[in-house]
Amino acid sequence: MNLREIECFLAVVDHGGITRAASALYLAQPSLSQIIRRLEADLGVELFRRVGRGLVLAPAGEALVGPARQVVRDVVHARQVAEGHRGLEGGRVDLAISASLTSSFLAAWVGDFRRRHPRITVRLTQHDGHTDEIVALIRSGAAELGYTVSPVSRAGIECTHIGQGEVVLALPPGWRGELPDPVPVELLDGLPMIVDRGFGREYLAGIRDRSNVEPRVVVDVSETGDLVPLLASGAGAALLPMRQAMEARRRGASLRMIDPPPARDIYAITASGPLTSATRRFLDLSVENVQRWHRSVKDRTDNGLGLLEAAIEADEMLEAAYRRLAETPD
Known part of the structure; x- marks a missing residue:
């Protein structure tokens, strides 16, 4: 052989x-x-x-x-x-990722990576949040790098916390405008909600257990990417990661912070041992992207904006930057 x-x-x-x-x-x-x-x-x-x-x-x-x-x-x-790491001239990055991350951070990570390294392809396997499945892909070699919202402690697996994302309440266009901002968690009781199996169920269960509040699940979807279209059509409200909430806002949704504010951790997992240069570069860029987002938001909150307003302004700035990149000829 x-x-x-x-x-x-x-x-x-x-x-x-x-x-x-x-x-x-x-x-x-x-x-x-x-x-x-x-x-x-x-x-x-x-x-x-x-x-x-x-x-x-x-x-x-x-x-x-x-x-x-x-x-x-x-x-x-x-x-x-x-060859002395002469450069990233080709190859492929094999990723496994929790479904709850694919619609928010990952799109920015992959876009940034592909713009910088256009000769490298990205192969993505998505799972609905079960870390054991992602660990199995890492161990089998089917994926070299995984991202999840839960920490992993397994023999032969490295787990690194790379950042945290805020979670906000997204409301369908023109719906329930009387809700304050921030929304006290008690007001979520009975609120019609769309949930996904990546992390939506987990957060609602946490709210119920901590605050004795029971939102009413009216739509239950398996794919996180289905949340925003359903939200935009008026099917119900949803708890979304901040970056995904920005996408919902561009489709007419209104956003509210929640008091107390929930958050979502992000972890990178790999097999113990060296990574290929392309995968190491992808991991480094994903960390840089998370840090850049948080710096952009913090700069604005330091200047007096609320967290939600700061995130909206940062998102608009990033969207404008991406449009300029797309319009720049090769």
Whole structure:
């Protein structure tokens, strides 16, 4: 078994079959099929099974995916060390992330990273907040870096707190305008709410347990990205991370702080050991983005703005900066 065979195996996995994998590798289909057969003969196991006109992973193939990805990463890392880290000229960052983060911080992180390193691709696996699933992806090698809203304590796993995000109440356009700002948590009792399974349920449960307040769940969604469209259509109110709340505001929602204010921690998790340069760069930029957001908000609160007003002004500034970048010719 050699590196080329491993790369061909992973290409078939990632592209879902021989035809697309061969095209991506600039190989003839018979040549790629021969490489896979040679790898199977060398290992003495069946890696793929033919179902209809396609291929699916056999149990041995499923077991090989994680170690194979780690081998490729180790080779990439070794090359970068040997070449003195001449630059990030290609490669891929494999991420696993809690669903509650994908609509807020992650979009900014990926956008910033891709603008700086356009030759590097990002592969994202999203989970609904269960840290065990993300840890399993890290351990298997299917992902090199994960982000979650809960701390992780596992053997062989590094967990780093990288920041905290505020959580605010978002109200549908033109709805319940009599609510004050901030909203005392007691006024959430009976309020029609949309929740997601990433963190919305958890926060409502925390409010109920701490304050004996029971918001009324009227819509329960599995994907965090569905919250804002439902909110904009008037389906109910929602507790949103500040950055996602800014998106809701651009679609007509009104925002309120909550008293006492809830917050959400953000953690990065990796396997113990060195990261590839591309993944290390993504992690560093994600930390920089979190810190830049908080500095921008703090600068405004230090000048007398309330937290919500400061966040809105900071968001408008960032949106304008992104528009300028998008309009700048290459």
